[in-house]
Amino acid sequence: MLGDVAVHVDGQRLDIGHARQRCVLVALLVDVNHPIAVDHLVDHVWSDHPPHHARNSLAGYVSRLRNLFSDTRGVALARESGGYVLQTDAMSVDLHRFRHVVRQARGCQDPLQAADLFERALGIWRGEPFPALDTPWINSLRSTLLGERLSVVLDRNDVALRVGRHSEVLVELTAAHAAHPLDERLAGQLMLAQYRSGRQADALDTYRQMRQRLADELGVDPGASLDQVHQQILSGDEQSPGRAPTPHLVVPDRPHSALLRRTTSFVGHTHEVARVIESMAEGPLVTLTGVGGVGKTRLALEVARREQDRFSDGVAICELAPLEHGAAVSHTIATALHLQQQQGLGIEESVIEYLRAREVLLVADNCEHVVEAVAQLLARIIQHCPKVAVLTTSRQPLAIDGERIVVVPPLTVDDATRLFADRARAGRPDFHLQDQPEGAVAEICRLVDCLPLAVELAAARMRMMSSTDVIRRLDTLGVLRGGARGSLPRQQSMSAAIDWSYQLLTQAEQALFLRLSVFAGSFDLDAAHGVCGSDGDVAEDTLDLLAGLVDKSMVVVRSVTGRTRYGILETLRAFGREHLREAGLTDTYAARHATYYTELAERAATGLHDSQEQDWVERMMPDYDNLRAAFERAMADTDTDLALRLVAALPELLGLRIGYEMAEWAERLITVTRPEHPLFATAVGVAARGAWAHGDYAHARSLAELAQRQVPGPGTARVAYPADVLADVTFFEGDSQWALDYWEGEVTRARADADPIRLVWTLYEVAICSGALGKPDYGLPAAQEAVTLADSTGNPTARSMAYFSLGYLLKRSEPVRATALFDQAAELAAAVQNFWHSGTALMSAAATRAVHGDPIEAARMFIEVLDHWDRVGDWFEQGAALRYITRLLLRLGADDDAAFLHCAFIKAGMPSPLRDEQLETLVDRLGANRFEAHRVSVSDSAAMVARARSSLHRFVTPPA
Structure with missing residues (x-):
């Protein structure tokens, strides 16, 4: 691979086929002995434009490669885990042999031996990797490998200079410096080699030229390390450093962007803010580490607020704390980016493709419990997305290349005192620091080790007691010694601070607080009562207890617009979950949580089909994390019935608005559900609809056919009929007449079932197929009936679909009326966050204006359309x-x-x-x-x- 891709067996070079087949082989060799998903292989070969037969072509390439290796001992190409894997000795692949030798060299303590190992590694290269191949993935891989080689060359140079081989590398250094004229590390190495070869004047001249070039092209001075090399050469120091400087990033001015709003003042950590900003300029990934409650999240958000103008595409805040499993990391980051999975790509690939050319600051908060999944994704992002900066918070480093770690310490006593006074005054406006006994507040801060969260919890108690009483209570509770034996003192203090606040709760408040820890995100009063309420209590009883928890800073108010929602800080949630587990109640309340959200989703599914659709959407969308947690709990309990009920209720709520993550859930369920189960066909329909939405028509067809003509019952979500997916696949493959015949049959069935929402859907499809066949007059009665029926239901999505279908048929004969219908359809769909229907209606309105109306207005609308589909991730x-x-x-x-x-x-x-x-x-x-x-x-x-x-x-x- 490190040259033209070639396979040699017993000294004979094999014919490995044409360019695309060689590209498949390269992908398999890069990840030798690890399965590669079919979707990833398709992306590697065809990028954004796979043909409909891509999977079949891929299978053919793999089959020919398998036959090629059939007689080769120790080599096997197998199907595994939804993809393909090439199994062989990794050391038989020059790329992996190169990386292995490099690891040996970098870990070697003997500089002479390290120098020889670096030379051996570089000797494995035969030239530029696979020069005859040209796809976006191949080109990116080639750039990555050439970057790896340059990094090894630089490390080899350092060691060679250290062991006195300056004359051996001087010629190569001169050529490399000419090829990379702004690389300060390379310039420093060349200066050392020139100086140690007796060419002091050349070394000084190299520095002068480098300084001038940096000033002219980047507007900066040489870094400190290059200056140090220069000074040591001037002073004749024979022990000049063997490690030259690494380049620093220069970021140009960016247009102004809206500030991230603070809700309370930012106090302290001034030095850490500067350190984080400096670290961000040095590398693509900065991780803030420290104990829980030390202020990592607040520090990250403050840095993002100050630095956001540097990023032309904005700041994305991704909260990972609600996640139960690492599998949801990619979906959560996509949601933070307002991005849906793109057709033909997995969700991880969609995120990377979306960020590849964007200048974004991505803040990933609370990574520690999903650290492996986060590290895997962020490693790919910083490798393939050169304009993206990543700032993470985690209780442990991610341990990936390029990571810079900033340890966040507690506040100083002075800053902690200021924070205490600020937060105490928020709860008690007459609080003044000067009115407190001398040194009392500082003593409180010291007793909780100046951890911001503990300071804020202590300050909240000033609403009910004096500072002297707070100190007395801290001492009584043994705050500094209350943690687990062997844990860090700061962790002991944090645990004790939370425990102290917990002990101040009434017994009923304590019970509710522990139960509330089962939520995976925010929640409303109905959910708190439904999941955590005690037998015999009414909602008002739960509200009284919840108000007490809010007042005592154990629960926070997340939103007071429309429907009030509440949340628990992650450190407090962890405390609650630990105590709930110790009480043996975790399974009980997790099961209640899963049941509650399944039943809520079922009620929402009914509401989404009537005039209350907008209310249900606004109520349910903030519960995405809880819905995911409910599904995972049902699966963990092997409660297939509950999981099926949840998936059957969700596709319209989430599929048309967030994306088809539940299609992945449905595929998992299909493998463990009996075909005769009443909800099996619905699960098949959800899975198939997700594959169709991602443009994988072959997979959609194979999934839909699993239903074996089973039909979901009346009232099932519009998007969950397996046979509907087969009709849509057929339509998009070009057979509009077959699709029309199918939908006319479904109209008859919907009438017989007296299902108005299903009838609107089927009439809409008849109208669309008629228009596609060039028979608008034929479909007009269906569209007109759909409008009348949809208006009678009051359902916004049904009305949007009906208005769209009528506009679609009238766009040539009555363009003004059609444009108005498209505008109405887009407005109705947007009001209920139905992004697919609002996007298609907006696009049709723009297209009609482009032909029959104001072209400038059409241009403005098309910019909006491009942005819309970019976020949704629908390349079709x-x-x-x-x-x-x-x-x-x-x-x-x-x-x-x-x-x-x-x-x-x-x-x-x-x-x-x-x-x-x-x-x-x-x-x-x-x-x-x-x-x-x-x-x-x-x-x-x-x-x-x-x-x-x-x-x-x-x-x-x-x-x-």
């Missing part, structure tokens, strides 16, 4: 938007941009968005030579979207 719809935009740009006279997009579609193997006469007009206006120049331009999906967005902005942004 994004591609449709780009086709409309190409025609609009031609109308606006943006001929070069229209030609670029046209050629990009052709190069991707897709039809041109332009009709023949439009294409002739474009070529005539540009001229043949200028038009042909666009055929060789870079045109992947990201480039297409960027070009379209840039062109549209020129028309909607007034000149300065």
Whole structure:
């Protein structure tokens, strides 16, 4: 691999096939002995534009490779864990042999032996990796490997200089410095080699040129390490350091962005703020570590608030504390980015592709309980997303390359005293520090080791007692000695501070607090009572207890807009869960939690089909973490019935709004559910719909066929019918007539079932299929009936679908009316956070305006459309938007941009968005030579979207 990819068996080079097959082999060799998911292999080979037959083609490549290795002892290519794995001795692959020798060299204590090992590692290379292959993944891998080689060269140089081999590396250093003229570490190595070879004047000249180059190109001075090398050369120091400086990042000014709002003042940790900002300038990942309650989260958010203007694409705050398992990390980060899984990609790949060209500060909070999953994803992000900076908080380092660790200490006594006074005054406005006995508040802070959370808990007690009483109570409870034997004193103090607040609760408040720890995120009063209320209590009793917990700072109010929600700080939640477990009550209340949220989801599923849809959406969306925890609990208890009920209730709530994570849950359930189970067909439908939404039509078809013609019962979610998925797959594969016949049959069944929501859905589909067949008049009665029926239900999603279907059929004959219908459909869907329907309606409204209305207004709307599908992660719809935009740009006279997009579609193997006469007009206006120049331009999906967005902005942004 470290050269042209080749396979040799017994000295004979094998024919490993064409470029795509070689690309598959490279992917298998990079992760030798580890399974690679089929989706990842498809992405590696075809990137953003896999053909519909990609999986079949991939299977063919693997089959030919398997046959190639069939007679080779010790090599096997097998199907495993939803993917493929190449099993062989890793040391038979030059890449892994290279990395193995490098690890030996870097761990070697003998510099002479290390130098020889580095030379041996570099000798494994035969040239640039796989120069004949060209895909985005291959190109990224090639850049990564060349970066690894350069890093090894630099380490080899350090050791060579240390053992006196300066003359051996001087020529190579000179060439490397010319190739990397801004690399300060390389410049320092060259200066040392020149100086030790008796060329002091050349060494000083190298420094002068480097200093000038840094000033001219980056506007910075040389770093401290390079300056140190320079000074030691000037002083004639023979013991010049063998390690030259590493480069530092220079970040240009960024446009202003909105500040992250503080809800309370930030006190102390001034030095740590500066250290974190400095560390962020030195590397892509900074982790804040420290004991629970020391203020890691608050410090991270303060740094993000101060540094956000450096990041043109903003700051994403990702709260990981609610997660029960590492499997949900990628979904949670995607949610923080307002991103849905992209078609043809896994959720992790979707996150990486989304961030690849963006300048974002990603803050991942509370990583310690899912540290392996976080480390795996963030390692890929910092490797493949060069403009992304990552700031994490964790009680332990992530232990990945590039990580810089900042240990967050407790506050100083002075800062802790200021914090205490600030928080005490918030609860008791007449509190003044000068009115307290001398040194009392400082003593309280010292007794809790100046940990911010403990200080705030203690300050909250000032509403009910004096500072002297607080000190007395701390001493009585043995705060400094109350932790587990052998734990750190700070941990003992934190535990004791929380325990002290817990002991001040009434017995009923204590019981409720421990039970509330089962929630995976925030919760409302109904949930608190339903999961944690005692027998015989009414909701008002729970509210009284909850108010006491809020007043005593054990529970916080998360939201008071619309429906009040409550939460528990993570350190307090951990304390509660530990005590609940000691009391033997964890299983009881976790099961109650799972049952409550399943029953709530079932009520919501009914409400989503009537006029109360918006109320149910606003109520349920904040409970995503609790719904996930409920499913995982049901699965852990092997309560398949409960898990099936939850999945059957969720697809419309989450699938059309957040994404189809529950499709993964459904696939897990299918493997453990009997086909005759009443909800089996629904689970199959949810899983199949998720595969369809991600563009994996073959997998969607194979899943849907598992239902064996079973039909879910009346009232089932609109998106959960397996046969519907088969019809949609057939429609998108081009057989609109078959789909129309199917949907007309479903209209008849929906009438017989007297299911109005199902009837609106099926009428909508009849209208869409009719329009696709070029028969709008045929579908018009269905669309008109759908509008009448949907209006009678008052259901916003049903109304949005019906208005859209009528607009779809009228867009050519009555474009003004159609535009109004699309606008209404988009507004209705957006009000209930139905992102798929709002996106398609918005796109259709823009497209109709582009042809029949104001093209500038259409351009403005299409920018919104591009942003929408970018967040949702739907490349199919994004591609449709780009086709409309190409025609609009031609109308606006943006001929070069229209030609670029046209050629990009052709190069991707897709039809041109332009009709023949439009294409002739474009070529005539540009001229043949200028038009042909666009055929060789870079045109992947990201480039297409960027070009379209840039062109549209020129028309909607007034000149300065």
